[in-house]
Amino acid sequence: MPELKQLCAGHAPAVLAFELANRAYFAASISDRGDDFFHRFADRYDALLAEQEAGTCAFYVLVAEDGSVLGRFNLVDIEDHTAELGYRVAQHVAGRGVATGTVRELCRLAAARHGLRTLRAATAHQNAASQRVLAKAGFVPVGPADPAHLGGKRGTWYQRDLALP
Numbered sequence: 385m386p387e388l389k390q391l392c393a394g395h396a397p398a399v400l401a402f403e404l405a406n407r408a409y410f411a412a413s414i415s416d417r418g419d420d421f422f423h424r425f426a427d428r429y430d431a432l433l434a435e436q437e438a439g440t441c442a443f444y445v446l447v448a449e450d451g452s453v454l455g456r457f458n459l460v461d462i463e464d465h466t467a468e469l470g471y472r473v474a475q476h477v478a479g480r481g482v483a484t485g486t487v488r489e490l491c492r493l494a495a496a497r498h499g500l501r502t503l504r505a506a507t508a509h510q511n512a513a514s515q516r517v518l519a520k521a522g523f524v525p526v527g528p529a530d531p532a533h534l535g536g537k538r539g540t541w542y543q544r545d546l547a548l549p
Contacts, residue, residue: 386454386482388489391436391443395453396429399445402453402474409475413511415535442498446473446486455482457490465501467494471517478513487521495546503544508537518542 389395404422421428435441440462446455455473469490473483494500506529507514523542531538 386446386448388444388446388457388486388493391432391445393433395445395447396426398447398451398453399429399456400425402445402456406472406474409478410472413508413514414472442467442494444490444493446482455486457486459490459494459498459500459503462498462500465499467498467500467503469494469503469505483513483517484520487517491521491544491546501546503546505542506533506539507542508534508539510537511539515540515542518544 391399400422403417403425407417410417432441432443436443440460442459442462444457444459445453446457448454453474454477455471458470459467460470461468469487471483471487471490473486491503494503503523504526505514505518505523507518508529519542521544523544525540526543527541529539529541533539
């Protein structure tokens, strides 16, 4: 059974493999990370771990029994009990409820472990799958998202108020 784990240094090879294997799939619905992301992956990964250590972000990976990464789930810009949620799942598990179930679990962890009260997420209008995940996980639309935040695409901000444990 897949397990949601907080990102650590040991996950780096599996995260890189996940990103490379799914690059074209992700680029179909969200902005491509670009070649520089992959060329400088180790530096970027170390920077993520430093942000997590500083408490400004919390990064999670959904890890399969074989150690491969099935998805990434991130809480970024943590401030005033609020964070922005971002996520992506591997193409071979998309459409099976993996993202929805994991986003729900992360909402629980966001409140219990990180003391968050509100999560926000932006999605492009053409990313219907992400809109369904957010709606099923209890997020509601709260207004338009700046296209600059979505790689030049028009979209919507969603929000979920979290129940405190």
